[in-house]
Amino acid sequence: MNRPAIIGSSALPVGRYQTPDDAEHHVVEHELLAKLVVDAIASAGVDKSDVSSIICAQPRSYTRQKYFSTFMANYLRLQCEGIVMETFGNGLTAALAFDKALDEILLGRAKVVLALAINMETSTPSSEHMKDSLRTTGDVDFHAPSGFTPISWYAMDAMRYMHEYNVPRTALASVAVKNRRHASLNPLAQYRDPITLEDVLKQRTIVEPLGLYEVPPRGDGACVVVIASEDVAKSLKKPYSVVRGRGFFHEGAHQINEVPNSMIDFVAAQRASATAYANAGVTVADIDFAEIYAPCTIVEVLASEAIGLTTRGRGAFSAEEGVTTLGGAIPISTSGGLTSRGHPPYATPLYNAYEVNEQLCSMAGERQVADARLGLLMNELGNYNAALIHILEAMSP
Amino acid sequence: MKCFPTAGVRPYPPRVTSFTAKFWQSLQHGQLVTTRCGACNALTFPPKPVCPHCWADKQEWTTISPNGVLYSYTRIHAAPAQFSQALPYEVGIVDLKENLRVACRLVNTSKETLRLDADVELVAIQYEDGPLLAAIPLQIRRSTDIKFLTDISDMLYMKS
Numbered sequence: 366m367n368r369p370a371i372i373g374s375s376a377l378p379v380g381r382y383q384t385p386d387d388a389e390h391h392v393v394e395h396e397l398l399a400k401l402v403v404d405a406i407a408s409a410g411v412d413k414s415d416v417s418s419i420i421c422a423q424p425r426s427y428t429r430q431k432y433f434s435t436f437m438a439n440y441l442r443l444q445c446e447g448i449v450m451e452t453f454g455n456g457l458t459a460a461l462a463f464d465k466a467l468d469e470i471l472l473g474r475a476k477v478v479l480a481l482a483i484n485m486e487t488s489t490p491s492s493e494h495m496k497d498s499l500r501t502t503g504d505v506d507f508h509a510p511s512g513f514t515p516i517s518w519y520a521m522d523a524m525r526y527m528h529e530y531n532v533p534r535t536a537l538a539s540v541a542v543k544n545r546r547h548a549s550l551n552p553l554a555q556y557r558d559p560i561t562l563e564d565v566l567k568q569r570t571i572v573e574p575l576g577l578y579e580v581p582p583r584g585d586g587a588c589v590v591v592i593a594s595e596d597v598a599k600s601l602k603k604p605y606s607v608v609r610g611r612g613f614f615h616e617g618a619h620q621i622n623e624v625p626n627s628m629i630d631f632v633a634a635q636r637a638s639a640t641a642y643a644n645a646g647v648t649v650a651d652i653d654f655a656e657i658y659a660p661c662t663i664v665e666v667l668a669s670e671a672i673g674l675t676t677r678g679r680g681a682f683s684a685e686e687g688v689t690t691l692g693g694a695i696p697i698s699t700s701g702g703l704t705s706r707g708h709p710p711y712a713t714p715l716y717n718a719y720e721v722n723e724q725l726c727s728m729a730g731e732r733q734v735a736d737a738r739l740g741l742l743m744n745e746l747g748n749y750n751a752a753l754i755h756i757l758e759a760m761s762p
Numbered sequence: 763m764k765c766f767p768t769a770g771v772r773p774y775p776p777r778v779t780s781f782t783a784k785f786w787q788s789l790q791h792g793q794l795v796t797t798r799c800g801a802c803n804a805l806t807f808p809p810k811p812v813c814p815h816c817w818a819d820k821q822e823w824t825t826i827s828p829n830g831v832l833y834s835y836t837r838i839h840a841a842p843a844q845f846s847q848a849l850p851y852e853v854g855i856v857d858l859k860e861n862l863r864v865a866c867r868l869v870n871t872s873k874e875t876l877r878l879d880a881d882v883e884l885v886a887i888q889y890e891d892g893p894l895l896a897a898i899p900l901q902i903r904r905s906t907d908i909k910f911l912t913d914i915s916d917m918l919y920m921k922s
Contacts, residue, residue, distance in 0.1 A: 495842035499774060503865065506776035507808040510894055511853055511867045512838065512845040520836035521855055528834075528878045573837040621865055623807055623814075625833065625857040 369470035370598035370607045370760070371722040372477075373409025373591035375401040379555040379707030379716070382585040383427065383485040394428050394483045395440045397587050402441060402479060405589040409477075410601045415593075417475040418447030420466045422459035422482035422711050426497065427489055437481065447475035455501055456658060458482070459588070460714035460744035460753050466592040467608055467755075476594050480718075483587035484709035491583060502747060503620045516580050516661055518620050518748040520572035523663035526629050527574070529678075534574050536681035538565040540662035541578045541704050543684045547691060548701025550732035553716070555584050555707030578704065579662040586709035588716050599762070606725035606740070606757040610645025612637040615751040631671035634743065637752040638672035645756040647739060649673035652756070654696040654724060654734045655741040656717040660703050668743060669697055672754070691732055699724060699732050714744040718755075725759035763828040764885040764898075765792040766869075771891040773844040781811050784823055789886045789893040794828050796862070797821040807862040828884035830858035832897070835868055835876065856882055856897050867896040875899030 377397060384391045406413060421434035430436050434451045437443075447469050452461035459482040466480040486494060495514055499505075502515040526532060542562055548554035560578065568576035598605040614636035621628065642648055655674055659665035666680035674695050675683040683689050689697040700706040700720035703713060721740040723729045729737075742755045778786050785808070788795040798805050799813035800820030812819050835854030838845075845851065852868040864884065868876070881900035886893045 491840065492843040492846055495840075496844065499842050499844075504808060506782070508865050510772055510774045510776045511865065511896075512773065512841055512848065512851060513853055513865065514838060514841060517836050517838055517853055520838075521834035521853075524836060524878065525834040569839070570837075571840050573839075621855060621863050623863050625861060625863045628834070628855070 367470065367473070367594045367596060368607050368609070369467040369592050370595050370605045371590055371718065371757070372411065372593045372598050372601060372605050373405045373407075374589060374719045374722055375404035375408060376553055376588040376716060376719050377401065377586055378553045379584045379586040379709055381487040383488040385488045392485075393430070394424060394433070394485060394587070395430060395437060398437065398481060398483050398589070399440055401587055401589040402481070405479075405591050409591040409593070410603065411477050411591070411593065411597070413443065415477040415597070416443055416479055417445050418466070418469040418478040419443065419445055419449045420462045420469070420478060420480050421451045422462040422715065423451040423453040424483055425486050425711060427486055428483070434481075447478065455746040456660075456710060457714065457744055457746040457751060457753055458711040460658075463590060463715060463718050463755070464611070464753060466590070467611075470592060470594045476597050478592045480590045480592060480715060482712035482715040484711040484713075485585045486709070487583050487585050494583070508620065514572065516575070517572050519661040519664050520575050522629050522667060522748065523574055523661070526663060526667065529629070532678070532681050535562060535566065536685050537574070537662045537666065538562055538579060539685040540665050540681060541565045543690050544698050544702035545705045547699050547732055548705035550691075550730065551701050551706055554701040554705055555582060556701075556705045575661055575663070581660040581703045581708035584707035584709045586707060586712045586716065588712050588719055590715055590718050590722070598760070602762045604726040604762065605760050606722045607760050608755050609739070609758045610641045610643075610647070610756040612639065612641030612644060612754045613752070614640065618750050620748050620750065628748070629667050631667050631749040631752070633749055633752040634668050634671035634745070637743070637754045641741075641754040641756050647756065651739050652695065652741045653737045653739050654699055655743065656700060656720045657698060658703065658714060658717060658744040659698065660708060662704065664749070665698060665702065668745070668749060671749075672741070672743065691734065696734050699729065699734060717742055717744060721757050725757055763792050763794050763883070765888050766885060767888040770889060772889045772894055773848070775891060782809060785809050786892065789895065790888070792886055793825060794884060795823050795825050798824045805860055805862055807864055826858065826860045826862070828858075829900070830856045830864070830882055830884070832878055832880050832882045833857045833863070834878060852876070854882075854897060856884065858884070864895065867894070868898070869896045870898045872899075875901055
């Protein structure tokens with residue numbers, strides 16, 4: 366059986382790279398990404414000529430170079446006989462690049478595949494940036510006219526969760542403290558200075574009840590993950606991670622279900638995880654750590670409950686009690702998560718895959734999860750209307 | 763349903779199609795309508811020319827009750843440029859008694875009335891360029907309609 370494996374990776378620290386239109390010297394996406402590709406292929410220990418597919422997350426609309434994947438094939442003079450393509454799907458954009466890269470291996474079309482993502486947006490002010498995001502989350506004619514913002518849906522999740530489970534806001538806020546501690550140990554993280562619960566609670570409100578440290582910061586980033594067939598991975602005589610299971614579910618709703626349901630159940634995550642655990646032949650108890658796409662504190666809580674990592678109604682308390690912290694029973698978001706490692710949205714899922722691989726190959730340094738054997742990677746779109754889960758396993762040569 | 767004229771135009775106006783025109787025109791006249799499937803009887807919102815449940819194309823227009831409960835809400839303090847003048851403003855999710863979920867602006871709220879699971883009703887805010895749905899708490903201070911109008915204008919425009 367030829368399972369797909371991660372054999373190499375490279376990423377920029379999440380930060381601010383995008384230059385304004387009037388800059389004397391611009392930072393351009395293809396220059397950044399080309400260096401990362403070379404680094405990633407070197408870290409994998411394979412040759413340029415081994416690569417036969419490029420799956421690229423579609424960059425932001427601010428990226429001037431269009432048809433970016435085919436432009437990158439040119440820029441790197443990479444001839445490919447598998448496929449060269451871009452993926453798009455809101456928050457899942459780079460997760461689809463990862464997933465389609467795996468498919469190239471599973472279909473036998475390629476032995477080595479590049480999954481690429483770059484997200485540049487920070488020179489565009491938030492109020493301008495959000496003009497476009499109005500169109501992404503919700504019905505453009507029946508929701509957007511009311512002024513819903515992408516994270517306003519998560520804020521409403523938080524209000525409902527606190528109401529139903531009698532959870533104080535301080536418990537939700539503790540997720541931000543926990544993730545900042547993780548980020549302090551991650552050289553790729555955008556925000557690394559440790560913070561206290563008081564620091565989180567005193568920030569200005571963005572969407573009630575969530576303050577500045579409980580919502581995603583704006584960030585630029587780029588990440589490359591090299592995927593190969595397991596026979597190639599084995600031949601390299603070094604640790605790698607293999608994709609052992611996958612699950613996907615779209616609940617057939619966009620932000621809200623027009624038939625009232627429990628919005629905070631995250632049905633897509635529940636269903637995708639059931640599929641992924643079965644597909645991998647594992648149970649939730651076998652998972653050693655998880656890297657979860659969670660733009661806000663509440664989202665990590667609801668997502669980890671939905672896939673069974675924490676108990677229903679207890680997810681926020683689990684962060685407070687150290688259960689989901691490094692060294693706890695089930696560390697979640699060891700990278701620092703979206704609130705602290707940073708969130709360049711169309712690249713974030715590849716950063717998540719990068720972190721899972723770092724942990725499984727024992728390359729996570731100070732934030733290493735002891736004896737990490739099985740890692741869960743989950744990405745999403747909308748208000749967790751769709752979830753895509755991969756379960757990866759550590760393999761030794 | 764209640765209608766509240768207000769000054770100004772909608773910050774991000776919806777597109778009207780030849781199909782949804784019936785909804786928007788009705789809303790302009792203070793009537794809440796949507797589609798019901800002639801095959802499976804399911805209501806749907808927003809109105810659609812095809813039933814999303816059974817995919818039949820036997821949709822019929824029907825008037826529905828504007829009454830429901832507030833499933834959740836938030837107050838937005840950072841918004842797209844089009845909405846920055848209205849900041850902060852409240853949006854919510856309303857579960858109608860007819861078993862439909864609607865997301866819209868909340869207006870004329872107060873600390874006492876803005877509660878999850880509280881009774882709310884959908885109303886039409888009549889802007890100069892057309893209507894939008896909004897929700898108001900049912901247990902509100904009963905004052906004059908004029909007072910209402912002023913309150914809603916305050917909610918929509920006069921905060922800064």
